[in-house]
Amino acid sequence: MIYAVWVPLLLPLLAAPAARRLGDALAPRVAAWLLAGSAVALAACSTAALALLAATGALRLPPVAALGHLVLPVVGDRVTVPAACGAAVLLACVAGAVLRTYRRRVVLTARARRAAAAGATGGDLTVLDDDGPDAYALPGRPGRIVVTTGMLRALDPAEREVLLAHERAHLAGRHHHFLTALALACACHPALLLLRAPLAYALERWADESAAAAVGDRRVAARAIGRAALAARPTAARPHVALSATTGPVPRRVAALLTPSASRAPKTLALTLAACLGLSAACALEAAHDFHGSIEIAQGADHR
Amino acid sequence: MPEAHGGRAARGARGARAAHAPQPAHEAREAHEAPEAAASARRPSGELEASVLAALWAADGRPLTPADVQRDLVAALGADLARTTVTTILARLHDKGAVSRTRAGRGYAYLPAQDPPGLAARRMRTELDKSAEGQRGTVLARFVSELDPADERLLRELLAQASQPDPGPPPASGANPAGRHAADSAGPPGAGGTGAGGRGASAAAGTGPHGASAGAGGVSPAAEVAGGPGVSSAAGASAGLPGAAAEVAAGPGAGSPGAGLGETPPAAGAGGAPAPTESGAWPGGGASALGSTGYAAGPAAEADAAGSAPGSDGGAGAGIDARRGGDLGGEAG
Numbered sequence: 127m128i129y130a131v132w133v134p135l136l137l138p139l140l141a142a143p144a145a146r147r148l149g150d151a152l153a154p155r156v157a158a159w160l161l162a163g164s165a166v167a168l169a170a171c172s173t174a175a176l177a178l179l180a181a182t183g184a185l186r187l188p189p190v191a192a193l194g195h196l197v198l199p200v201v202g203d204r205v206t207v208p209a210a211c212g213a214a215v216l217l218a219c220v221a222g223a224v225l226r227t228y229r230r231r232v233v234l235t236a237r238a239r240r241a242a243a244a245g246a247t248g249g250d251l252t253v254l255d256d257d258g259p260d261a262y263a264l265p266g267r268p269g270r271i272v273v274t275t276g277m278l279r280a281l282d283p284a285e286r287e288v289l290l291a292h293e294r295a296h297l298a299g300r301h302h303h304f305l306t307a308l309a310l311a312c313a314c315h316p317a318l319l320l321l322r323a324p325l326a327y328a329l330e331r332w333a334d335e336s337a338a339a340a341v342g343d344r345r346v347a348a349r350a351i352g353r354a355a356l357a358a359r360p361t362a363a364r365p366h367v368a369l370s371a372t373t374g375p376v377p378r379r380v381a382a383l384l385t386p387s388a389s390r391a392p393k394t395l396a397l398t399l400a401a402c403l404g405l406s407a408a409c410a411l412e413a414a415h416d417f418h419g420s421i422e423i424a425q426g427a428d429h430r
Numbered sequence: 431m432p433e434a435h436g437g438r439a440a441r442g443a444r445g446a447r448a449a450h451a452p453q454p455a456h457e458a459r460e461a462h463e464a465p466e467a468a469a470s471a472r473r474p475s476g477e478l479e480a481s482v483l484a485a486l487w488a489a490d491g492r493p494l495t496p497a498d499v500q501r502d503l504v505a506a507l508g509a510d511l512a513r514t515t516v517t518t519i520l521a522r523l524h525d526k527g528a529v530s531r532t533r534a535g536r537g538y539a540y541l542p543a544q545d546p547p548g549l550a551a552r553r554m555r556t557e558l559d560k561s562a563e564g565q566r567g568t569v570l571a572r573f574v575s576e577l578d579p580a581d582e583r584l585l586r587e588l589l590a591q592a593s594q595p596d597p598g599p600p601p602a603s604g605a606n607p608a609g610r611h612a613a614d615s616a617g618p619p620g621a622g623g624t625g626a627g628g629r630g631a632s633a634a635a636g637t638g639p640h641g642a643s644a645g646a647g648g649v650s651p652a653a654e655v656a657g658g659p660g661v662s663s664a665a666g667a668s669a670g671l672p673g674a675a676a677e678v679a680a681g682p683g684a685g686s687p688g689a690g691l692g693e694t695p696p697a698a699g700a701g702g703a704p705a706p707t708e709s710g711a712w713p714g715g716g717a718s719a720l721g722s723t724g725y726a727a728g729p730a731a732e733a734d735a736a737g738s739a740p741g742s743d744g745g746a747g748a749g750i751d752a753r754r755g756g757d758l759g760g761e762a763g
Contacts, residue, residue, distance in 0.1 A: 238570055246487075246542055248528045249479030253487045253542065261573035271480065277573070278488040283506035286484045289573060290477070302570075326575075341507075345592050352589045355574035356582065375575055377584040384592050 130416065131178055133409035134171035138317040141168055141402035148395045149324045154331035161325040162304045164403060165318045169311035171406040176217045178413045183210020185421070195425055223313035231306060238264050242272045250297075251290065253278065259358040261289055269297035280357035285350035288337045292347075295336030301329045327375050334379055348383035351376060475519070481506065482519045486529060486542045493532060493539035496520055 145164045149157040184190045186207070242264055245252040252264075252272045259277035264270045271293040278286060296302070308325050312318045338347035355376040485502040486494055494502075496517045503511050520540050523529045531538040577585065 234570070246483065246528050248483030248523050248526070249476035249481075251480030251483050253483060255487075262570040264570065273484070275487050275490075278484050279490055281488070283485060283488075283502040286488065287481060287506040290480055290484065292573060294477070348592050349589060351574060352585050352592075355577055355585060358574050358576070376577055377581050377588055380585060380588045380592075384588060 130409040131175050131413040134168075134175040134406045134413075135315075137402050137406045137409075138168045138172060138315045141399055141406070142317050142320040144395050144399040144402065146320055146324045148391060148399055149321075149328055151391045151395070154328045154335060157328040158301075158304055158325060158332055160399075161321050161328060162307050164399060165308050165311035165321050165325075167403055168406060169314035169318060171410040172315045173217075173220055174410045175413060176213050176220065178410075178417050179210055179213030180217050182417060182420075183207060183214060185424070186210070191424075194421065220314050224310055227309050227313045231309065235265065238262075238272070239266065242270055245272065250294070259354065261293060261354070263293040263296035263301070265297065265300070265302040271297070277354060277357070280353060281350055284341065284343070284346045285353060287341050288347045288350035289354065291337035291340035292333045292350075294340075295333035296329070299329075299332060299336075301333070304329060323375075327378070330375065330379055331382060334383055338383055344383045344386070348380045351383070352380045478503075478511075478515070479519050479523065482516065483523060483528060483542065486540055491541070493534065493541045495534055495537060495539045499540070 141164060145161055149161045152160060185194070241254070242252045245254040247253075247270075250268065250271055252270050254260075254272060254274045256274040257276040258274055259280050261271070261273040261277045264272050271290060273289065273293075277289070281289060304325060308318070308322060312322060334347060334351065337350075338344045341347060481503055482499055485499050489498075496513055499520065500511055500513050500516045503516065520529065520531075520538075524531055524540070528543055529540045530543045531540045533539075
């Protein structure tokens, strides 16, 4: 337990960069599943490790021990008191962050739904009479596509179809579940924040590809995205930020539509990520097994 | 502005159409009796309804007849969509209260039903944006995220490449409606305004002179850009993004002149569109379009001239080159 329990807490630091780079190389749909899945798995393992650490510490408290009919001190327990206390604090933080994240999403979705209620509806589209160009998919049953008039006017008819097909792909693919899963995972382990932008990008690419297939013309799809982005950029002068070395998501999406390239995942990255996930899960299981074992021993000692 | 332009374009189109396809009387009634057309069988009716509603809102306060909507949708979907289907959908939207209609000739013209000018919607959206604490993007998948200046420049270059002609034949779905739009907007003088018209013009230019001699077409703008901010300096870069180029600078009204200006040079090569007239007529919009795209025009053309095959399908490598060229060009300018 002494080593195994720490591994799931540290592995996301290695696995998240590997997953991010792997996601870059994969097709959008696969990348989205990989990123969200890895994040959830890593978060689950690290949270389990925290819980095990805290629980082991809790066993030293007489009331808890009495509850479990344990003999103090628990045999085979090598977790120090400060570590257990730290784990307990972190676990509380995680629980708070998860709750906060979840509540914020519920509130935000409700707010978006109220905003959409003010619009005009036809089919699965809700139009908001607003000059600011904006468009998003509003999850729900049924999901809705919310677009402002400013966005509709910025696009020509074919580009509008791209926009609608893109948002429909978000709704049909239940992409908001991916985003929610990752947000909750990030609440569990901050290293996973590294995966947020790649997942958002993969989901947009996924919807872009669906839209391009729906309208049957990748160039039109690329143009729609580009024009929408140019129309949506803020008019007010922005504080002059240093030009970033990396390209933002929108030009990358446009370029990807214009020049489709075969995705080839680097084997080493895939192996690294798989090893990280496997190790993380194995260590969490090992720690759990250890914990279970020490309780059994303690209980056995009690019954003797 | 856009209303006036669009109106003229639409009237011209309608006039042209009337010769061979007179508008059916009592369309709404006919539609209820008519069988649903093939297009609606292929697409769920909810999707068509959404497209129709989008077309009505995009018309910017101008009432659309079923013929107008049909033309928009055929251009967008590349599918044959029966007028009766469109009329049915419009009638359905009217029943729901999503659109209002007025008599226009023997049929109806439709307007999106708007409550006192969208105040509720705007307030709600502002609340949504503000309250989200920057978290909105992680909850609601947004169509486009924000651009920083470097992204914007790169994006313009990419779109400029995209608007350059394919070596091969143009995609079947785009060719036909584009041609129709070009014909439509050529009817009334000076009506190259609406997004639809602009698109038609750019597609027509693409299949015209550039298709024949891609190399020459790719290089010549570069010379012009180097020479100075001529009218055609905007041509290479902004052909793909006409409306957006000027819209932010001077409001939606200026979008159309920007579009006309940006696309006239290739069109002039093709068949003598009134380029000087347009630039003269819209000095403000023209200047802003030039101002915002001149930057991008230089590097894009430069990269083409420097690259191995101007006018060839821009690859990822070309994109990078163009971007690097963009940085250089930006510094030079």
